[in-house]
Structures are given as C-alpha cells and as structure tokens.
Amino acid sequence: MSLSTTPSALEGAPLPSPSIQLPAAVPAHASEQGIDPDQLEAARIRLELLYGEVAADWPGFIARPGQYQMMQACLLTFLSAKAPEDEVRTGSHLAQLEAGTGTGKTVAYCLAAIVASEVLKKTVIVSTATVALQEQLFQKDLPRLAEIIPDLRYDILKGRARYVCESRLEGVINDVAQDGLLTGELFQDSFGDARRQAAGIVRDRTQAMRWFKSSAKKLNSGTWDGDIDSLAQPPDPQDWRQVQANAHACNGGQCEHFRNCAFFKARRQAASATLQVANHALVLATLQTDSSLIDAGNTLFVFDEAHHLPGIAAEQFSYRARLGTSSKLLTSLRTVALRHGKALPASTRPDPVAFAQLVTGCTDKLAMLERYWQDAQLVSADQPVHRFAQGRIPEALVLECQELATLIRAIASVVSSIAAALKEPDESKSPTQREEQTHAGVELGVYLSRLGTLDKLLSAWATHDRVPWAKWIEWAEDGAGSAPDAWLCASPMTAAQVLSKNLWNKVSAAVCTSATLTACGSFDFFDRLSGMNRFPERRSLVVDSPFDYATQGELRIAPMTHSPKSPGFSDELCDKLPGLLREHPHGQLVLFTSRRQMQACHAALPQDLLDQVLVQGVRSRTELLREHGRRVKAGERSIIFGLQSFGEGIDLPGRLCEHVVIDKLPFTPPSSPVEEALAEWLSGQGRDPFAELSVPRAGMKLAQWAGRGVRTVTDRAVITVCDTRLVTMRYGQAILAGLPAFPLVRSAPT
Structure with missing residues (x-):
C-alpha cells in the first residue's frame, strides 16, 4: 500500500507523536496488494502441503530459509497476474529474484508456479538460456516433482527446426527439386554456412543419401521420433538443413504427413501440459509472430538464467540481409510468382507488367545501395565493418530506404495473395496438380519471410528515434572468385524497449531469476538492459546463500x-x-x-x-x-x-x-x-x-x-x-x- 506524498495531502497534517509506532513499509517482493485474499490463502495452504511432501520425499532434500523466501515471493508474483485486457501494469506481476548456488531455486519457483497454475488455471512456461539446464529440468527435476505431484503434466517446447519434415525428407530421397530458398544461398543467413562453402567443404552425396534413407526408415518404423536431439549422433548440418521443419515451407493440415508430423505431434503433446520447458530464444521469437504456440497473456513465466535474457532479446529483434543475395531473391521471385500466378483464375491473376515493374524498382534501388558502399569503400576484407555514427545513415539514403521498404511491402502483398490462393483446396484438380500447387504456395511463403525481414531492416535504417538503433554494414566473404557483397544490419542498442513492449507488457506474470542477476551489489544493470525499470512496482529480492x-x-x-x-x-x-x-x-x-x-x-x-x-x-x-x-x-x-x-x-x-x-x-x-x-x-x-x-x-x-x-x-x-x-x-x-x-x-x- 502506498501513501500519498503530494503537498495537498500532507499540508497542515499534525506530526505523529514519538510514542506512536508506525507500521514498517512492506518490501515490494512481499506486497499482497491487489491479490485476492481467498486465492492467496488457498494457494499458501496448498504450497505448504506440497513443500512438506517434497521435503519428505526428495532424495537429499534440505529445506533452506532462502528457498522458502524465494518460493513465497514467486507465489505473490504469480497471484498478481494480469489479464490480457489489463492496461495498467505497474510491475507487481514481475519479479527479479537472485538466488545463489545451493538455494534450491528450481524447487522454489516450480512449486510456486504449479500452485499458482492450479489456482488461476493458467499454463506455466519455464524458460532457460542453455540446453544443459533445459535438459536438467526436463529429465531430472520435473520427473522427481511428478513422483510427488502425480497430477503434474509437463513437456518440453523446442523450435520447429529441431524436428524433421517428413515431406522434405521424402522429397530429398526421391530427388524432388527442393526450392532454392530453402537449400541454396538465398536461405543461408549464417556466417558458418558462408565460411564452410568458402573452404570448399561439401557433403559427400552418397554418404548424405545413406543418412537420409536410414533416417526415413527409423521414422517410419517408429524407432525415431523426428527430434534431432534424440539421435545418437547429430547429423551433418548441411543434411539437416535440407530436411528440417520450416514454418514457411509448411502446409499445415493440408500436408499428407500432418497427422504423423514430428513437430505437430510434439506441439499437440506439449499443449496439454501444465508446465512447459522452453528457452529464451524460442519464447522471444514466438512473441514476435502471430503464432498461437504461446499465449503470453494467459501464461505464467519463469525465466531462469535471466541474466542472459537481454542479450538474447537483442539478437532476436535484430535484422540483417545481404544486398547481392536480396537482388537475386527478387529476380528469382519475379519468375516464380508470375509462373505460379498463371494457375490462378484471370480475375485474381496479378498484372505481370505491373509486378515486374515493382520488382525492377526494388532491384534498381538495391543496386544503388550496392554502388554506394562500393564507391565509398565502406567495407572490405581488411575493414569488415562500417558502423554509422549515432545510428544515422546519410540523408540521401533515408528516402531511398523508405521507398524501397514501400516497394517491398507492395511486392509482398501481391505474393501473399498468390500464395493464399494456391493453398486453397481445389477439388477440380488431380491429386498431382493439387500437390504441385500446394508446394508452389509453400515456396512463395519462404520468399514472403525474406521480404518481411527486408521490410523491417530497411524501415529501421530509414528511422532515427530518440534512442537510435545501431546500424552498420558488414563485408560478406564468400571465397575467391565471388562478387563482393555486404550485409546491411540493424539492431536495438539494448533490448529494454522491445522487452518492455513485447514481453513485460504482454505476459500474465513473470519471474526472472539467476544466481547472478545483480551486478556490483545492485539490480540496476539488469533493470536498465531488460527494461524492468519501467515498472515501478516490480518485485526485487536477493536470497541469502546457504553457504558460509x-x-x-x-x-x-x-x-x-x-x-x-x-x-x-x-x-x-x-x-x-x-x-x-x-x-x-x-x-x-x-x-x-x-x-x-x-x-x-x-x-x-x-x-x-x-x-x-x-x-x-x-x-x-x-x-x-x-x-x-x-x-x-x-x-x-x-x-x-x-x-x-x-x-x-x-x-x-x-x-x-x-x-x-x-x-x-x-x-x-x-x-x-x-x-x-x-x-x-x-x-x-x-x-x-x-x-x-x-x-x-x-x-x-x-x-x-x-x-x-x-x-x-x-x-x-x-x-x-x-x-x-x-x-x-x-x-x-x-x-x-x-x-x-x-x-x-x-x-x-x-
């Protein structure tokens, strides 16, 4: 409860007598303000019961005061959960809790989250930064809790790329041409791919085909569930890229393999779990899209290893694209879109001349950007990065980037309409024709993904906010004989604004915890980088270590x-x-x-x-x-x-x-x-x-x-x-x- 300190409230008020004992201020982490008293009492009774059972049955368990204190702070945070429609969010639904090694923070936040989930009827997502902790939770800690809490249902959430796409695997084995965007240079955004190609490291085709066929056999026999992490030996990255599931190469329920799809089976199974184990990158990536995977407004979050969250968020909300590759993408798209558009009725078919003009306008402006960095010699093999001071690109480029982003959105609108039409079931066509049409719609979906990235990148380049983004150009090295190319890059300087907008203002409730969440004895550093300092009633607590x-x-x-x-x-x-x-x-x-x-x-x-x-x-x-x-x-x-x-x-x-x-x-x-x-x-x-x-x-x-x-x-x-x-x-x-x-x-x- 807060007291008004405005002059009008205090003016003329008598000073309290020295003999009167004023109540001590309740620390934010222990505040019960706004929590339903009946829910709180029921939750505390249930929590005490479960904590007692864990203390009695968990092998080697030692009850610690710090663990109990943290558990209570987590419970109050979760019971302060906001509804999706709540616009007033001052921070009581958010907590930053530092608990050193030996505190037993996993048990503390899991028990509090499970009880709050029962009371509020909300899903719990525990998100980690590392695979090691994710596996420890899923394979060790949660099975132990499930023995004590028989009704506990838990599962693991992984990114789509961790699962095989049976349709793509079948296509590779049958030597069906995979679209160039998914397997070729237009889809390769990582430096690792470029370095590997430059070094001439190419996967042996016979060996690769042996792996593809062996994997398909295991998949069909049920000895492999399609999850890359359940393989005894990790596959070659080049092989996996050809068959991994991809949102833009997925036709959902219209795919013949949908019922047995490894990814969708995992999603359906996880959807019924009360507690789901995820990772920071997946949670943040999902919240950027319209995905229904995570309903942030009805979910209680725990971010363990939360000191990594600002860095991971900054990466997730950054954009990059290669100029030369983007030009090739648009040139290829013009051919592909017009070819597939011919299958549509004349009334919905795009105007080929107008569409070609849009694409030409884009490639001309991209060529202008290429000439700019080359003529100015901004980057080279010897000077691989050029950053624009204060995030300001030359004024002459601002208008060009704005116009280019507008053109890209216009192209995306046309392509989107073609892709949507192609994915519509058409019983008048033969099964083969329907399959070809579906594949065409999927192919255009991949182009749309890349167009979306270009739009966001160029829009960021053309904008200069009060707190500017970092903007820079990087040299793209592809090996001898390749034409020089460069990456355009943009990133928020910190994740504070994007986390505040896309996470803290959307979640029902969230607890951030780590053994080292403070720096130099204060939460200030994490506060500023994470954007939590924008929520004045956030809960903060450093739990004493059990170590002497x-x-x-x-x-x-x-x-x-x-x-x-x-x-x-x-x-x-x-x-x-x-x-x-x-x-x-x-x-x-x-x-x-x-x-x-x-x-x-x-x-x-x-x-x-x-x-x-x-x-x-x-x-x-x-x-x-x-x-x-x-x-x-x-x-x-x-x-x-x-x-x-x-x-x-x-x-x-x-x-x-x-x-x-x-x-x-x-x-x-x-x-x-x-x-x-x-x-x-x-x-x-x-x-x-x-x-x-x-x-x-x-x-x-x-x-x-x-x-x-x-x-x-x-x-x-x-x-x-x-x-x-x-x-x-x-x-x-x-x-x-x-x-x-x-x-x-x-x-x-x-």
Whole structure:
C-alpha cells in the first residue's frame, strides 16, 4: 500500500507523536496488494502441503530459509497476474529474484508456479538460456516433482527446426527439386554456412543419401521420433538443413504427413501440459509472430538464467540481409510468382507488367545501395565493418530506404495473395496438380519471410528515434572468385524497449531469476538492459546463500607488481602462476580473459605442471571434464585452463575445484557494432559508458567465475585474482560488493 506524498495531502497534517509506532513499509517482493485474499490463502495452504511432501520425499532434500523466501515471493508474483485486457501494469506481476548456488531455486519457483497454475488455471512456461539446464529440468527435476505431484503434466517446447519434415525428407530421397530458398544461398543467413562453402567443404552425396534413407526408415518404423536431439549422433548440418521443419515451407493440415508430423505431434503433446520447458530464444521469437504456440497473456513465466535474457532479446529483434543475395531473391521471385500466378483464375491473376515493374524498382534501388558502399569503400576484407555514427545513415539514403521498404511491402502483398490462393483446396484438380500447387504456395511463403525481414531492416535504417538503433554494414566473404557483397544490419542498442513492449507488457506474470542477476551489489544493470525499470512496482529480492563463505573459502589478491595494463603483466603472470598452482593438490580451474594469455601461460609452465593441465578446445568439454574427474578421483592434481565460457555453467564440487585462478578482471571493451553504438550514445548523453556498462558487466562475470569454487555446503575453495585493481581502484570496490562474501586476503608483492 502506498501513501500519498503530494503537498495537498500532507499540508497542515499534525506530526505523529514519538510514542506512536508506525507500521514498517512492506518490501515490494512481499506486497499482497491487489491479490485476492481467498486465492492467496488457498494457494499458501496448498504450497505448504506440497513443500512438506517434497521435503519428505526428495532424495537429499534440505529445506533452506532462502528457498522458502524465494518460493513465497514467486507465489505473490504469480497471484498478481494480469489479464490480457489489463492496461495498467505497474510491475507487481514481475519479479527479479537472485538466488545463489545451493538455494534450491528450481524447487522454489516450480512449486510456486504449479500452485499458482492450479489456482488461476493458467499454463506455466519455464524458460532457460542453455540446453544443459533445459535438459536438467526436463529429465531430472520435473520427473522427481511428478513422483510427488502425480497430477503434474509437463513437456518440453523446442523450435520447429529441431524436428524433421517428413515431406522434405521424402522429397530429398526421391530427388524432388527442393526450392532454392530453402537449400541454396538465398536461405543461408549464417556466417558458418558462408565460411564452410568458402573452404570448399561439401557433403559427400552418397554418404548424405545413406543418412537420409536410414533416417526415413527409423521414422517410419517408429524407432525415431523426428527430434534431432534424440539421435545418437547429430547429423551433418548441411543434411539437416535440407530436411528440417520450416514454418514457411509448411502446409499445415493440408500436408499428407500432418497427422504423423514430428513437430505437430510434439506441439499437440506439449499443449496439454501444465508446465512447459522452453528457452529464451524460442519464447522471444514466438512473441514476435502471430503464432498461437504461446499465449503470453494467459501464461505464467519463469525465466531462469535471466541474466542472459537481454542479450538474447537483442539478437532476436535484430535484422540483417545481404544486398547481392536480396537482388537475386527478387529476380528469382519475379519468375516464380508470375509462373505460379498463371494457375490462378484471370480475375485474381496479378498484372505481370505491373509486378515486374515493382520488382525492377526494388532491384534498381538495391543496386544503388550496392554502388554506394562500393564507391565509398565502406567495407572490405581488411575493414569488415562500417558502423554509422549515432545510428544515422546519410540523408540521401533515408528516402531511398523508405521507398524501397514501400516497394517491398507492395511486392509482398501481391505474393501473399498468390500464395493464399494456391493453398486453397481445389477439388477440380488431380491429386498431382493439387500437390504441385500446394508446394508452389509453400515456396512463395519462404520468399514472403525474406521480404518481411527486408521490410523491417530497411524501415529501421530509414528511422532515427530518440534512442537510435545501431546500424552498420558488414563485408560478406564468400571465397575467391565471388562478387563482393555486404550485409546491411540493424539492431536495438539494448533490448529494454522491445522487452518492455513485447514481453513485460504482454505476459500474465513473470519471474526472472539467476544466481547472478545483480551486478556490483545492485539490480540496476539488469533493470536498465531488460527494461524492468519501467515498472515501478516490480518485485526485487536477493536470497541469502546457504553457504558460509566466511569459513568456506578465501578471496586472495595475488602478489602482483604489474597491473594488467602494464606491458610486464603477462610475463609476471606466467612467472607467478606455477607457484599458485602448486599450493593446491587436487582440482583447479584457471580462467583467462583471452586465448593469447592462456596460451602464453600454458607454454611457460614447467613440465610437471604441464602434464597436469587440460586446456579448453583441445578436446570436447564433456571429455575434458570427464578426464578431470578421473584424475582427481585417482588422487592426482588436475588443472583446467579455460576461457570465459568455462566461468559459467560448470559444476565442480568438492575436490574437483579447490582453487579458482582468475587472470584479470573480465572487462570486455565494446567489440561489436551494437556495444560501440551504445557506448557512443551514452557518452553523447553526458554519461559514462565505463561505469554504466563495463564495470557492472565485469562485476557480474567475476561473481559467476568466483562462484565456481564453492558448490556445496561442505566445499572449501580459494579464489585467486591476479589483478590488483580489484583493491586499488574505486570501481574495484564496487565489484567487490557484488562478490560472494569471502574473507579478503592480500599478499605483499614479492
């Protein structure tokens, strides 16, 4: 409950007597305002019952105060759920909850969500950032809960591309020509495809056909469910692209394989589940479309590993397209659309001359854009990126992009009408003719997808908002002999606006959680990047860790004489590291901020330590961790040298990790056009990008890295940071405030 603080409300009011005890303000995370009291009481009774059953039946379960506190905060958030028609959303339906390792946050948010789902009759989606956590939830945690809660129905949501399309698989085997957009260069948006083609790596056709036929046999016999993740061995990416399900190459219920379609079977099964496990990218991508897969307004969301959400969202709401490829697309589309349009009645058939003029107008303007970047020499193999300062493209291009977007929308309107007409069942045609017509409609659907991306991209290029988008051109390298080409790119500088509009204002309720959601001891960084700061009544809570960091470990500052900015730092680190490693007899993890530094330290190790080191990248992550475990179990010293990806998501309890060494504070200078644009914009506003971006980002990463040391209540670990700036610089104190509360030990340089 809030009190009015306007002058008219307080003017002339008597001051309270010192003897009167005013009620303490209720923290936002515990607010019950707006929640139906009867629903709350019923939910709390049910939650206490389930929590007791979990405590009694879950193997090794330990009830923790932090877990209970988090569970109650989740329940209040979910019971503050908004209806789709609710326009007033001040944030009580949103929560950001940090719960460190060992808290048991999965049980906390799952139980609260299950109870709220029962009371409110809403679906629950638990979204993760990584496949590892998604699989842990689906294969380990939820089956355990289902044993305790027999009525619990759960399933997993995956993107369409994780499933095979039986129609496309059949077409490949029968050597039916697949449309060029789905298998050729017009559909390849990833750099990986381009690099692979440039290197001349081409899949052997005989070997590929063997895999196609084997997969079809397994599919038909029921020994494979069509899910790529259930295959014993992952297929070659080129093979999978030819047969994976694709929204724009799907004819839905009119397809002869619809009843047994792997994708739709999975969707139908998931639709009946109370709790569905998804991932951030899928949720965000779905909310951008008219898909009925997720009804955000009637769904309770949990975003675990939520610190990844802003970055994933920024990628999802970015647009990119190749100029040369787009010209080829339009040229091909003119032929394809007019050919298929001939099958339509004369009254609905598009005017071929008018349509050809539209396409020519587009290709002419695209050619103008190509000449622009080539004549200005904006990008090349030696200078692969050109970013437009302040997100402003030259004025001469603004009008061209506006007109081009208008032309593309006109073309899309014509193509859409043709595709819709072709997909209409026509019993007067033979089965073969109907199948050909359906395939034609699907083919045009793929073109429409690409036209939509072009429209959004060019519209973004032609717009300059108060908070501008990052806009840049990238060199497209396709190998020797290829004509030079470039990508046009646009991205929001942060995901705050798009998350606020497309997620927080649409969801019924959402809980964001992570072991490291704060940075430098504050939610401010996540608030700004996620857009949650636009909701004043959002719930925020940091749950105390069950670990006693004061007795379970130490944070040591290595006795370095050089700062990382000093030329002598690398040599000194190489010299000091062996002594640091010899102090500990079992498992150790050394985290480096650069591959070059890791390689230098590895090369400088004496032979006895060199034999004990496992380096990231030499073998797979799974094999490396398995070998590390074998060595430690055998009583040997085992040391992992890893980069930033090993600082998160690795669980090495007990002797597997008694010592974590961090070479330096994980500052990452703006390395992408989007990060550069954001830093530039903040500077232009009189703000400090280093303080607002670099420091909190480094603080969040360092907290994650330091968290590798203590994973259970019985662990003991030493965290050694070889960067004296953590204790000598003012920003170091801010970073320290966000680290686990280890005792700080600083040795004098030797």
